[in-house]
Amino acid sequence: MARKSLIQREKKRQKLEQKYHLIRRSSKKELSNVPPLSDKRDEIYGKLQSLPRNSAPTRLRRRCFSTGRSRANYRDFGLSGYILREMVHACLLPGATRSSW
Known part of the structure; x- marks a missing residue:
């Protein structure tokens, strides 16, 4: 935060x-x-x-909508990278798929 x-x-x-x-x-x-x-x-x-x-x-x-973090922001979602990843893993963002290898 x-x-x-x-x-x-x-x-x-x-x-x-x-x-x-x-x-x-x-x-x-x-x-x-x-x-x-x-x-x-x-x-x-x-x-x-x-x-x-x-x-x-x-x-x-640009800042993250939920945490206010100023780095690693995605314009499409308005979220920082690690919050975006957590939301994708929790299936809270429709259309976003998580990668696993």
Whole structure:
């Protein structure tokens, strides 16, 4: 189980990302329409840099739905590897087959 502080920090980042999503997207769209080496371009870059760092989508990290583990996550299920394996062995995931050799 991940520390609760890390999970809360990730939730805070998700809220910030949702809050500033439209501002970031509109600024980037506006930036693509401005010719290079323009003063307007510098203003837009300044606007983007003034946004909080934790509002950037690249700072988000996928976490396991049940344990909060940040590594070995499967996008299809939203679970970490060992939880996924336990659920497959318990036949809780339909369509997933366990491998044995």
